[in-house]
Amino acid sequence: MELRKDPITRSWVITGDDVPDSAPRAESFCQFCPDSPAPAQMISNMPGVDGGPWSARAMVHPTPLYRVEGEPSRRADGIYDRMSSVGAHEVLVESFRHDRQLWTASDPEIEQFLLLAAQRIQDLKRDARFKYVSIFKNHGPNAGQEFAHPTSQLTATTFVPRRVLYELRAGRDYFKAKERCVFCDIISQELQQNQRVLEVRDDFIALCPYAPRVPYETWIIPRTHEAAFERLGLARPGSVLDLGALLRRTLQRIRTVTGEFHLVLHTAPNTLHRSKSLDYWRTIDDDYHWHIEILPVVAGKAKSYTFKEVYYSPVTSESGVKRLRAATIEG
Numbered sequence: 001m002e003l004r005k006d007p008i009t010r011s012w013v014i015t016g017d018d019v020p021d022s023a024p025r026a027e028s029f030c031q032f033c034p035d036s037p038a039p040a041q042m043i044s045n046m047p048g049v050d051g052g053p054w055s056a057r058a059m060v061h062p063t064p065l066y067r068v069e070g071e072p073s074r075r076a077d078g079i080y081d082r083m084s085s086v087g088a089h090e091v092l093v094e095s096f097r098h099d100r101q102l103w104t105a106s107d108p109e110i111e112q113f114l115l116l117a118a119q120r121i122q123d124l125k126r127d128a129r130f131k132y133v134s135i136f137k138n139h140g141p142n143a144g145q146e147f148a149h150p151t152s153q154l155t156a157t158t159f160v161p162r163r164v165l166y167e168l169r170a171g172r173d174y175f176k177a178k179e180r181c182v183f184c185d186i187i188s189q190e191l192q193q194n195q196r197v198l199e200v201r202d203d204f205i206a207l208c209p210y211a212p213r214v215p216y217e218t219w220i221i222p223r224t225h226e227a228a229f230e231r232l233g234l235a236r237p238g239s240v241l242d243l244g245a246l247l248r249r250t251l252q253r254i255r256t257v258t259g260e261f262h263l264v265l266h267t268a269p270n271t272l273h274r275s276k277s278l279d280y281w282r283t284i285d286d287d288y289h290w291h292i293e294i295l296p297v298v299a300g301k302a303k304s305y306t307f308k309e310v311y312y313s314p315v316t317s318e319s320g321v322k323r324l325r326a327a328t329i330e331g
């Protein structure tokens with residue numbers, strides 16, 4: 001596998017003919033259950049809650065896209081740029097139970113999972129090679145789910161992924177023009193208009209964005225300005241419990257529409273080791289604001305071509321939020 005940069009969009013892609021086998025493995029056991037005969041390699045563990053052996057743990061991905069050893073060795077290839085696929089690829093196991101999902105777990109269990117995510121990001125950002133740490137979850141066969149056990153995944157990369165780069169640039173431009181954070185402004189307008197707000201819980205808001213990419217797209221954002229998720233997680237651990245509760249309730253609502261979704265955490269890139277060439281690093285604490293994006297996969301609702309080029313959502317955020325608000329959920 002190697003990384004190549006598209007000279008036009010400036011986005012990196014990972015490509016190679018040595019693609020790891022993603023077909024369902026023949027093993028009859030689960031690599032992430034506590035009693036697994038051949039468990040994946042463990043990286044770190046969170047303490048158990050309510051008598052469980054552990055609550056969440058990070059493990060090495062059994063077929064990683066990125067390898068942790070070596071240098072990126074970025075080099076030119078004529079007009080192009082390429083580098084080795086150096087990085088980290090981990091599985092974040094959300095629960096020791098094979099059937100305990102984020103929407104059925106207790107709030108203290110979800111809290112431990114979110115704290116694990118914060119700790120892993122913090123730890124990987126100490127490595128100067130890594131510019132960004134992504135955490136994401138693909139749930140359901142049409143969303144590209146890989147394992148039966150409830151898991152999310154983490155990648156640490158030597159570049160900032162495209163969508164985050166767009167957000168960083170847009171955040172910086174908005175801040176330059178208005179000296180305000182665009183996400184903070186979105187939150188205050190959404191609270192004022194109250195047409196797309198799904199739920200407010202303590203310091204967090206769940207809302208359907210004004211220009212959704214897919215029906216029922218939902219964002220969870222802290223109301224207090226903060227660029228980096230892991231700083232919240234480690235400095236104000238109490239609020240992680242509230243975040244977990246809002247995440248659980250939001251996923252319950254979305255599951256009344258569809259069981260399949262993508263979830264991604266967008267946080268600040270690695271500012272411990274500042275890039276000399278990229279100027280968005282300087283104001284990042286003021287102009288970027290971490291958030292979680294949930295993109296439900298609604299069968300037959302998206303048109304494949306328009307979806308890729310111009311997003312098309314046949315449900316507006318105003319009607320989407322009504323249906324999600326009215327959803328019957330537990331707890």
Ligand SMILES: [Zn+2]
Pocket residue numbers: 030031032033097098148149
């Ligand atoms: Zn399992």
Ligand SMILES: [Zn+2]
Pocket residue numbers: 181182183184185224225226288289
């Ligand atoms: Zn902000």
Ligand SMILES: [Zn+2]
Pocket residue numbers: 167266291293
């Ligand atoms: Zn985002």
